Amino acid sequence: MRNPGERYRLTRHNLGADVVATVAQRHRATFKRAKRTIRAEVAETQLAGSRAVLALPTTFMNESGQAVAPLLRYFRAEPSQLLIVHDDIDLPFAKMRLQYDRGSGGNNGAGSVIRALGSQEFWRLKCGVGRPPGRMDPADFVLKRFTRKEQPEIDLMVQWAADVVERFVAEGGEAAQQLTGGAGANG
Numbered sequence: 211m212r213n214p215g216e217r218y219r220l221t222r223h224n225l226g227a228d229v230v231a232t233v234a235q236r237h238r239a240t241f242k243r244a245k246r247t248i249r250a251e252v253a254e255t256q257l258a259g260s261r262a263v264l265a266l267p268t269t270f271m272n273e274s275g276q277a278v279a280p281l282l283r284y285f286r287a288e289p290s291q292l293l294i295v296h297d298d299i300d301l302p303f304a305k306m307r308l309q310y311d312r313g314s315g316g317n318n319g320a321g322s323v324i325r326a327l328g329s330q331e332f333w334r335l336k337c338g339v340g341r342p343p344g345r346m347d348p349a350d351f352v353l354k355r356f357t358r359k360e361q362p363e364i365d366l367m368v369q370w371a372a373d374v375v376e377r378f379v380a381e382g383g384e385a386a387q388q389l390t391g392g393a394g395a396n397g
Contacts, residue, residue, distance in 0.1 A: 222339040223352040225368070226295035227266050229337065232372040233257075234264050241266060248284055250277040258380030263287075271296070272318040275326025282327070292332035293378050293386075294323060295371065299348055301338025303360070304367045306390045308335050308374060310383055333383050335390075337371055 220228070234241060239255035241264070250265040263285055267277035274294070282292060290310075296319055301307060311331045314321035324330045342351035356364050370389070378386035 220355050221353050222297050222356065223271055225297040225337050225339060225364070226335075228368050229295045229335070229371040229375060230264050230266060232368050233262075233375050236372060236376075239264060244281070245284065248277065248280045250281055252281070257376050260379050262379045273322055274319040275322035275324070278323045279326035289327050289329045289332040293335060293375065293383075294320065294332065295335045295337065295375065296320065297339045297352060298336035299339055299341055299352065301336055301340075303338055303340035304363045305338040306335060306367065306371060306374065307338075308333065308378075308383065308387045308390045310334075333378065333386075335371060335374055335378075335386075337367060 231241075233239075234253045234255070237255045237257065239253035241251040241253045244250050244252040244265070249269050250267045252266075253264045255262050255264065263281070265277065265281055267274050269276050278292070278294070281287075282289065296317060298307070298315070298317065300315065310333050312334065313330060314324055315336075317336075320334060323332070339352065342348050374386050374389045377389055
């Protein structure tokens with residue numbers, strides 16, 4: 211999930227989009243504007259012999275359900291086949307968690323997807339960006355870019371998360387969980 215526009219590029223809130231873009235780049239998949247009814251850019255590719263549809267919503271993150279629900283209908287996919295990737299302030303910095311059939315956990319983008327699908331039976335790869343310092347508003351924190359000191363660790367996590375996405379497509383959610391430490395948590 212992401213916020214569109216240059217202003218939000220490389221921010222903590224767009225970490226999920228960075229992961230999806232990395233997967234596309236690895237497989238030389240090009241994003242194209244989807245049909246008018248789908249508010250997303252889409253790249254179709256093969257990952258380990260399995261068809262994958264990568265999508266970057268053109269909605270704001272908090273409205274991601276407006277992109278995801280039409281996307282699933284168009285590609286005739288079930289929610290259980292869906293993996294959304296997003297930042298999470300409740301996870302330690304640069305840690306990941308892959309979960310299935312969970313509530314929004316306070317993430318407005320995940321909440322939007324749950325409402326639009328009428329189900330929470332989908333996979334979520336949560337990428338930890340840590341807690342805001344001091345009394346900083348979490349909304350302001352996630353719209354900030356990573357510091358120079360943080361960036362190398364985030365770059366590694368983006369690659370690791372892209373590995374998780376590839377394993378998810380090739381072998382399913384339970385196998386992908388093994389890359390994040392198993393049982394929905396890591397480190």
